[in-house]
Amino acid sequence: MSNKEYYDKEQVIANDSYYHHDDLAMTADHGTNNSSSIHVDNDNQEEEEIRKFLWLVPLKAHVHPIQFFFFLFSVFASLAVIVYFSAAQSWTLTSLLFVDDSAGDITGSLSFYSEFISMVAVLCWGVASDYLEKRTINSISFVIMGIIVIAYPYASDVYPTLLILRFIYSVGTAGTTCMMAGFLLEVVPGERSGLASGLIGTCSGLGAIFAAFVLFSVPTRMSHLVESQFDPRLIIYGYAVIGAVTIALGFILWFITPKNTRHIASITKNSGSNIVAMSGWKTKSVEVVDNLRHGIMAAKDPRIALGYVSSFFARADEVIITHFISLWVQQYYIDIGRCKVGSYCPYASSSTQTMTGIAQSVALVVAPFFGLGSHFSKEWSLIIAGCIGVAGCIPFAFTIDPTANTSLAFVVLLAMGEYGMIVSSMALIARNHVKPEYRGGVAGVYSLCGCIGIMIVSKVGGVLFDKWMKGAPFLLLGIGHGLVALLAFIHFIYMVIRKYGYGHKDVKIFY
Numbered sequence: 001m002s003n004k005e006y007y008d009k010e011q012v013i014a015n016d017s018y019y020h021h022d023d024l025a026m027t028a029d030h031g032t033n034n035s036s037s038i039h040v041d042n043d044n045q046e047e048e049e050i051r052k053f054l055w056l057v058p059l060k061a062h063v064h065p066i067q068f069f070f071f072l073f074s075v076f077a078s079l080a081v082i083v084y085f086s087a088a089q090s091w092t093l094t095s096l097l098f099v100d101d102s103a104g105d106i107t108g109s110l111s112f113y114s115e116f117i118s119m120v121a122v123l124c125w126g127v128a129s130d131y132l133e134k135r136t137i138n139s140i141s142f143v144i145m146g147i148i149v150i151a152y153p154y155a156s157d158v159y160p161t162l163l164i165l166r167f168i169y170s171v172g173t174a175g176t177t178c179m180m181a182g183f184l185l186e187v188v189p190g191e192r193s194g195l196a197s198g199l200i201g202t203c204s205g206l207g208a209i210f211a212a213f214v215l216f217s218v219p220t221r222m223s224h225l226v227e228s229q230f231d232p233r234l235i236i237y238g239y240a241v242i243g244a245v246t247i248a249l250g251f252i253l254w255f256i257t258p259k260n261t262r263h264i265a266s267i268t269k270n271s272g273s274n275i276v277a278m279s280g281w282k283t284k285s286v287e288v289v290d291n292l293r294h295g296i297m298a299a300k301d302p303r304i305a306l307g308y309v310s311s312f313f314a315r316a317d318e319v320i321i322t323h324f325i326s327l328w329v330q331q332y333y334i335d336i337g338r339c340k341v342g343s344y345c346p347y348a349s350s351s352t353q354t355m356t357g358i359a360q361s362v363a364l365v366v367a368p369f370f371g372l373g374s375h376f377s378k379e380w381s382l383i384i385a386g387c388i389g390v391a392g393c394i395p396f397a398f399t400i401d402p403t404a405n406t407s408l409a410f411v412v413l414l415a416m417g418e419y420g421m422i423v424s425s426m427a428l429i430a431r432n433h434v435k436p437e438y439r440g441g442v443a444g445v446y447s448l449c450g451c452i453g454i455m456i457v458s459k460v461g462g463v464l465f466d467k468w469m470k471g472a473p474f475l476l477l478g479i480g481h482g483l484v485a486l487l488a489f490i491h492f493i494y495m496v497i498r499k500y501g502y503g504h505k506d507v508k509i510f511y
Helices: 009-013 022-039 065-096 103-128 134-154 158-187 194-213 215-221 233-256 261-270 274-300 302-335 346-374 378-397 405-428 436-467 472-501
Strands: 016-019 051-053 057-059
Touching: 051 065, 057 065, 057 194, 065 103, 065 134, 065 158, 065 194, 065 215, 065 233, 065 302, 065 346, 103 134, 103 158, 103 302, 103 436, 134 158, 134 233, 158 194, 194 215, 194 346, 215 233, 215 346, 274 302, 274 436, 302 346, 302 378, 302 405, 302 436, 302 472, 346 378, 346 405, 378 405, 378 472, 405 472, 436 472
Parallel strands: none
Antiparallel strands: 051 057
C-alpha cells in the first residue's frame, strides 16, 4: 500500500498509510500513457462523461458506477491486508520463530529490503500496465499477497526464507498500490480527479482502521479451536483465513472492477510484434528516468525541496507505526511476564488494536483540516503538523509502558502529525507550483524520497530498538518532524523577507 496527473490536496489522506508507492506508480504511467496513444485510434481521445458516482464523481463513458465502487473496495481491502501483515510480523518473529533480542534489527532489515524491491516492482508494474489490463494486474497482485500471507507463518527461518517471502509479497503490494494510480487515470477525467482522489485516500484510511479493529482480532476470535488462548497456532489460523479471503478477492475483483478497452486495442494491433514490445519497454524506461531527472532538478524550488524532505519522514511514520508499535507492545508483555517467546500473546494483539485503531481514526478525521489549512498557508500547515508530531514522538519514545493511556494519547498525536505532513507536503508540490512537463518527475521523486525514508529510518530505528531503547525509532521520527517544522518556518521567514524586505510583490505568503 505504490506508492500519485495527480492527486489534489485532499487525496493525500491515503498515503497512507500505508501505501506507499502511488506517486512512483504515476511516474511510470506518466510515460506509459503518452506512448500508448501511438497504438490507439484518434477517436479514443476525450470520452464523453455520461455517468457519475454518487452524483458527484464524474466517470469516463466505459466505467459503470458499480465498477468504480468495487475499485474503491479493492483499495480498502488491499490496505487492510497490508496493515495487518505489517503488524502481525512481530507475532511471527517472537511467537513462531522464537526471535527475542534481535527482533528490532530483523524488522528494520526486512522493511529495508522489501521497500527496495517495491521501488523496482512498482515501475515494472506501471510499464506492464500498457500491455495488460489494470484489473488483471490488480487481481494478480491480490493473489500474490494472499499466497504469501498464508505461507508466511510457515517460514522455518528469517534468512533466507522469511526474506524471500517478503520480497514476493512486496511485488504484490507494489502492484495494488501502482494500480490505484493507474485506475484513477483510466476511470476519471484527468482534470476532474479531485473527488475521486479524495475517495481513494479515504478508503485507504478506512482499510487501515478496519485492519486495526477487525483483522487484528481474528486470531483471538479463533481461540475456541485450540486448548489455550496462548497457542501459537492461532497466528497460523489468522494468516490462513485472511490470506484465503485475499486470494478469493483477487479472482472476484477481476470480474467487477473497471475494464480497459484501450489496452485491448493496443495488444491487438501489436500482436506478434515482440520487437515493438521490447522497443516500447525501453522507451518507457528512458521516459521514467528522464522524468525523475526533471523531478530532481525541480528541487531548486525551495517549496518542492521542502516537500521532498517532508515525504522522507512522513512515509517513514507509516512503517514505524505499523511495525514498531506492535513489536514494542509484544516485547513489553514478554518483559513483564504476561507473555513469553514462542506463544501467542492476545494482550499484545488487543493493545495494538486499540492504539493503532484509535490513532488512525482520529488522524483520518483531522487530516482534511490540514488540507483546508494548506489553502491559506502551506508552510504553517506543515509547521503545525511537524510540531504535533514532535509532541507525540518525543514523549512516547521515552515512555516506560507503551500500553498506558498517556501512550495512546502520544500515538494519536504521532498519527495526526503523520497525516498532516503528508497532506501539507503534497500541497507544496501541487500542480499549480510545478511546470506541466515536470509533474510526473516531481511526483516520482516525492515518492522516491518517501521510499528512502522508510528504508533508512526503519533500518536505523530497528538497530537502535535492540541496542539502545525500545522507543528509539520514535525518537528518530520526532527529530525528523522537528527538522521539517524548522525548515518550513525558515522558508516562511525567507518569503516574508523577499516580499517586504526586497519588494518582491509577486511572492505569496498566504494563499
